[in-house]
Amino acid sequence: MSNPVSFAGQIGPEHVQQVVDKGFKSVINNRPDLEGGSDQPTSAQIEDAARNVGLDYVYQPIISGQITELDVREFANHYNELPKPILMFCRTGNRANSLYQIAKQMDLLDDEE
Numbered sequence: 001m002s003n004p005v006s007f008a009g010q011i012g013p014e015h016v017q018q019v020v021d022k023g024f025k026s027v028i029n030n031r032p033d034l035e036g037g038s039d040q041p042t043s044a045q046i047e048d049a050a051r052n053v054g055l056d057y058v059y060q061p062i063i064s065g066q067i068t069e070l071d072v073r074e075f076a077n078h079y080n081e082l083p084k085p086i087l088m089f090c091r092t093g094n095r096a097n098s099l100y101q102i103a104k105q106m107d108l109l110d111d112e113e
Helices: 013-021 044-050 067-079 094-105
Strands: 005-008 026-029 054-060 086-089
Touching: 005 013, 005 094, 013 026, 013 044, 026 044, 044 067, 086 094
Parallel strands: 005 086, 026 054, 026 086
Antiparallel strands: none
């Protein structure tokens, strides 16, 4: 896997093994708990499943359309420290992708050219 990061829509505990099978080493969850109602798996449920299969896991909830500079800097710190490749997810993947693109534009990511 050449790209250090990929983006996805909501995942659940039942998807974590597939994440490992695809070669990811870390997961960043950018979706606030209960944003999608009670049907949405909680961060704690996904984190338990992720840690059980050896994935690093970060919960960094971002409210849709409200990414702040602080959010971007916090994400960059996670990105720079976590084992790659990283799977980032939110409801659709767009928020996670935006966070990454802004951090890249601000030149905050260590391994970016």
